[in-house]
Amino acid sequence: MFFASDNTSAAHPKVMETLMLANDGYTPAYGADPFTDVLTERVREMFGAPDALVYPMASGTATNAALLAAMSPPWGVIYCHETAHIEVDERGAATFYAGGAKLRALPSLDSRLNSESLSLAIAKDRAGHDIHAMPPAAVSITNLTEYGEAYTPAHIEALVDTARLPMHMDGARFANAIAATGCSPWEMTREMSALSLGGTKNGAMTAELAILFDPDLKDAFESHRMRGGHNVSKARFISAQMLAWLEDDLWIELASHANAMATRLADGLEERGAELDYAVDGNMIFARMPLEAHRQAWRKGAVYHPWEDVTGLAPDAPVLARLVTSWSTTEEDVDALLAALD
Numbered sequence: 285m286f287f288a289s290d291n292t293s294a295a296h297p298k299v300m301e302t303l304m305l306a307n308d309g310y311t312p313a314y315g316a317d318p319f320t321d322v323l324t325e326r327v328r329e330m331f332g333a334p335d336a337l338v339y340p341m342a343s344g345t346a347t348n349a350a351l352l353a354a355m356s357p358p359w360g361v362i363y364c365h366e367t368a369h370i371e372v373d374e375r376g377a378a379t380f381y382a383g384g385a386k387l388r389a390l391p392s393l394d395s396r397l398n399s400e401s402l403s404l405a406i407a408k409d410r411a412g413h414d415i416h417a418m419p420p421a422a423v424s425i426t427n428l429t430e431y432g433e434a435y436t437p438a439h440i441e442a443l444v445d446t447a448r449l450p451m452h453m454d455g456a457r458f459a460n461a462i463a464a465t466g467c468s469p470w471e472m473t474r475e476m477s478a479l480s481l482g483g484t485k486n487g488a489m490t491a492e493l494a495i496l497f498d499p500d501l502k503d504a505f506e507s508h509r510m511r512g513g514h515n516v517s518k519a520r521f522i523s524a525q526m527l528a529w530l531e532d533d534l535w536i537e538l539a540s541h542a543n544a545m546a547t548r549l550a551d552g553l554e555e556r557g558a559e560l561d562y563a564v565d566g567n568m569i570f571a572r573m574p575l576e577a578h579r580q581a582w583r584k585g586a587v588y589h590p591w592e593d594v595t596g597l598a599p600d601a602p603v604l605a606r607l608v609t610s611w612s613t614t615e616e617d618v619d620a621l622l623a624a625l626d
Contacts, residue, residue, distance in 0.1 A: 285581075285584075285585050285586040285587060285617055285620050285621045285624065286587045286617070287549075287586065287587060287588040287607040287608055287609065287613075287617075287621065288587045288588050288589055288608065289485075289608050290457075290485040290486065290542065290567060290608050290609070290610040290611075291484065291485055292610075293485075293487075293610035293611060293612045293613075294612060295487060295488060295489040295525075296487035296488075296528075296529075296534070296538065296611060298528045298531070298534060299487060299488055299489060299491075299525050299528045299529060300489070301528070302524045302525065302527060302528035303489070303521060303524055303525060305524065306319060306520050306521055306523075306524035307521075311520050313517045313518065313519070314515055314516070314517060314519060315339065315340060315516070315519040315523075317519060317520040317523065318520075319519075319520040319523035319524045319527060320338070320340060320519055320520065320523040322523075322527060323338060323340075323493075323523040323526055323527050323530075324336075324337075324338040326527065326530055327481075327493070327495060327530075330469050330470075330530065331469045331470050331473055331495070331497070332468075332469075332470035332474075333470075333473075333495075333497050335497075335499050336495055336496060336497050336499075337495070337496040337499060337502055338493055338494075338495055338496075339493065339494040339495075339496075339505070339506075339509065340491070340492075340493060340516055340519040340522035340523050340526070341492040341493060341494050341509075341514060341516065341522070342490050342491075342492065342514065342516055342522065343492060343514065344369075344454070344456050344480060344482050344484065344492050345369075345373075345374045345377050346377070346509075346512060346514040347480040347492045347493070347494045347514075348369070348370050348374065348377070348378060348424070348452075348454050348480050349370075349374065349377035349378045349380070349381040349382075349508075349512070350381055350494065350505055350508040350509045350512055350514065351452055351478045351480060351494055351496075351501075351505060352370065352378045352381070352382060352385070352422060352424060352452055353378065353381035353382035353383070353385070353504070353505075353508040354478070354496075354501045354504035354505035354508055355421065355422040355450045355452060355477060355478060355501060355504075356382050356385040356421035356422045357382075357385065357421060358382055358383035358384040358385055359384065359385070359418050359419070360382070360385045360386070360418060360419060360420070360421025360422065361385070361386050361387075361388050361409055361418045361419065361420050361421055362378065362382075362385055362386065362387050362388070362421055362422045362423070362424055363387075363388050363390060363397070363402055363405060363406065363420070363422070363423045363424070363447070363449075364387055364388070364389055364390070364397065364423070364424045364425070364426075365389065365390060365391075365392065365395060365396065365397045365425070365426070365429065365430075366389040366390060366391050366392075367395050367429065367430045367431060368389065368424065368425075368426050368429075368430065368454070369426055369430055369454055369456065370387060370424055370454065371387050371389045372430070373430075378424075381508050381512060385418075385421065386418050388405055388409075390402060390405055394429075394431075394433055394562065394563075395429040395430060395431035395432075395433050395562060396425075396429055396433055396435060396439060397423070397425055397443060399442045399443055399445075399446040402423070402443060402446050402447055403446045403447075406420050406446070406447060406449070420447075420449055421449065421450070422449055422450045422451070422452060422477075423443060423447045423449050423450070423451050423452070424451075424452040424453070424454060425440070425443065425451070425452075425453055425454070426453070426454040426456070427453055427454070427455060427457070427458060427461040427472070428457040428458075428460050428461045428464070428565060428566040428567075428568065431561075431562040431568065431570055432546075432562055432563070432564060432565060432566050432567070432568030432569065432570065433562055433563050433565050433566075434460075434461045434464045434465050434565035434566060435461065435472075436465050436467070437465075437467055437471045437472060437474075440472070440475055440476075441475060444475040450477040450478075450498070451475055451476050451477055451478075452476065452477060452478045452479075452480070453472075453473060453476050453478075453479045453480065454480050455479050455480050455481045455482055456480065456482035456484075456485055457482065457485055457486070457539075457566060457567070457568075458472075458479070458481055458482060459482075459483075459486045459535045459536060459538065459539035460486070460539045460542060460543055460565075460566035460567050461565075461566060462536060462539065463536055463539040463540040463543050463566070464543055464565045464566045465565075473497065476497055477496075477497055477498040477501065478494070478495065478496050478497060478498065478501060478505075479493075479494075479495040479497070480492065480493075480494060480495075481493040481494075481495055483525060483526055483529045483535070485610070486529075486535060486538050486539055486542065486610075486611055487529060487534070487535070487538045487611045488525045488526065488529055489525060490522070490525075491522045491525040491526050491529070492522075493526060494509070538611035539566075539567070539611070541611055541613075542566070542567035542609045542610050542611050542613060543565075543566050543567050543609075545567070545609040545613040545614075545615070545617075545618055546564055546566065546567045546568065546569055546607075546608075546609045547564060548615065548618050549569060549607060549609065549618045549621065549622070550564040550569050550571070552618065552619075552622040553569065553571045553573070553622070553625075556573075556577075556622070556625050556626070557573070558571040558572060558573045558577075559571070559572040559573075559602070560572075561604060567608060567609045567610065568606065568607070568608050568609075569606070569607045569608075569609075570591060570604055570605070570606055571604070571605055571607060572602045572603065572604045572605075573602065573603065573605070573625075574599065574600045574601065574602060574603070575594055575597050575598070575599055575600070575601050575602075575603045576599035576600065577625055578590060578594075578603055578605055579599075580624065580625065581621060581624045581625055584624040585624070586621050586624055588605055588606065588607045588608075589605060589606050590603055590604070590605045591604040591605055591606045592604050607621075
């Protein structure tokens, strides 16, 4: 009954097997190895982007920060949703890497950036722009969002038409978004300048990719990556993980399973009176139940996090909690949690 985070799940056996293969012999360092060469061609084919540049990374935060720093000058504004990981969970990494660029976090009725608030914010910054102000530089969106909702290509196209700025996608749960929407990687990213592609939450051990669809970002990105200490020496071990992850669409299979387990869990929670604050598009559920119901599940061994402070609340007070499924979540895990609530 472990639903705390997909970060806590194990690596898939096929990923571990490929790591052992990569551990044989010697290869050049810093991404000049055959594994990274093959991975680059695989990614280019998958995204329909023959000029894309692919960089193995070990941290999603570093990937986001180095990409955004390459996309914005130190005096630029990067627009994102107020719940975005770069705004809430990365301790200012993007602005640190970019040497002072500003994150402008925008609200919406759900967890997705919307065209109306983005348009107003950009117009305001452009109208007031002189040497004293910071000009618009880039837009960053997260897919799936931090609250488990998916952007579709139509959502993204509307944002692109509004902003007319370079676009970055934080794809820590990109596989879950692709599995949820049924669209192709090309359809989801054809308007992007850069993508942070995450494997760690979906079956990899430690594996992220920085993908540059705009080759003009190369020098800036490589410089920020190097200065930030994220030019990985033994990159073959990350590339090997991602090759196994992508082989025969394993990444989609794993994400589809995680999504299906979240749907099963969400349906069961609603049957027991829970209210869902956000659409369950992928593998994250934000469910509101009486505090005593959560405590009952926790006493029986369920592991997940309340998403608000419960100090001093009455037992019948409704409390929002986050529950996350992963590639390794089973139907038995889901049904055990639901039974713990009965």
